[in-house]
Amino acid sequence: MxxxxxxxxxxxxxxxxxxxxxxxxxxxxxxxxxxxxxxxxxxxxxxxxxxxxxxxxxxxxxxxxxxxxxxxxxxxxxxxxxxxxxxxxxxxxxxxxxxxxxxxxxxxxxxxxxxRVDGCIGCGCLSMSKCPIYNKNDHLGENQSGAILLEQD
CATH class of the missing domain: 1.10.1660.10 (Multidrug-efflux Transporter Regulator; Chain: A; Domain 2)
Incomplete structure (x- = not known):
């Protein structure tokens, strides 16, 4: 107390x-x-x-x-x-x-x-003609969405 x-x-x-x-x-x-x-x-x-x-x-x-x-x-x-x-x-x-x-x-x-920001926005949009990590046929979109490539090591 x-x-x-x-x-x-x-x-x-x-x-x-x-x-x-x-x-x-x-x-x-x-x-x-x-x-x-x-x-x-x-x-x-x-x-x-x-x-x-x-x-x-x-x-x-x-x-x-x-x-x-x-x-x-x-x-x-x-x-x-x-x-x-x-x-x-x-x-x-x-x-x-x-x-x-x-x-x-x-x-x-x-x-x-x-x-990585210069080379790719990481979303698989395919809008860049010189994409260093080309996401052919948006195969990444089958499993994930959004800016996923930037977060990969």
Whole structure:
């Protein structure tokens, strides 16, 4: 009970303040909360209040999203922290290393696309007279559709 009272007394930031300070909309904070990425408490007037460390947590979420990490991936990674704590500098180092492999894979994928974009749009449309991977009689269309050739290794 005493621990819960301490959490409530620490939770004194309004949703408007957190939105302004973190640079996200109030609706985004509500969304993050419904997804379990951040947490608020209710005061005696039933208003949301946040602990100051929510600002760092939102910053981590925004940084991860900027790297292309999905909210589900962010949630899974944050769930590995003890007691749902906000990441420390040491935690951020570990979290970012977990995401580095995903970033490397995305970079490699984008480089493959860049190398192939000149020669083929990858859909088997046969509209290019110099297609390097000519899809005679649209045999690829029997199994798949869309820009499938670009994604093949």
């Amino acid at each position: 005493a621990n819960e009272i301490k959490k409530l007394s620490d939770a004194n930031l309004t949703v408007g303040y957190v939105a302004k300070r973190s640079g996200v909309k109030v609706s985004t904070l509500h969304f993050y909360e419904t997804k379990g990425l951040i947490r608020s408490w209710r005061n005696s007037g039933n208003q949301r209040r946040f602990k100051p460390d929510v600002l760092r947590r939102v910053a981590v979420i925004k940084a991860a999203q900027a790297m292309g990490i999905t909210l589900d991936e962010i949630k899974q990674t944050l769930a590995t922290l003890p007691d749902q704590r906000t990441p420390t500098q040491k935690d951020w180092s570990a979290l970012s290393k977990q995401w580095q492999k995903k970033l490397d894979e995305r970079i490699a994928y984008m480089q493959r696309l860049r190398e």
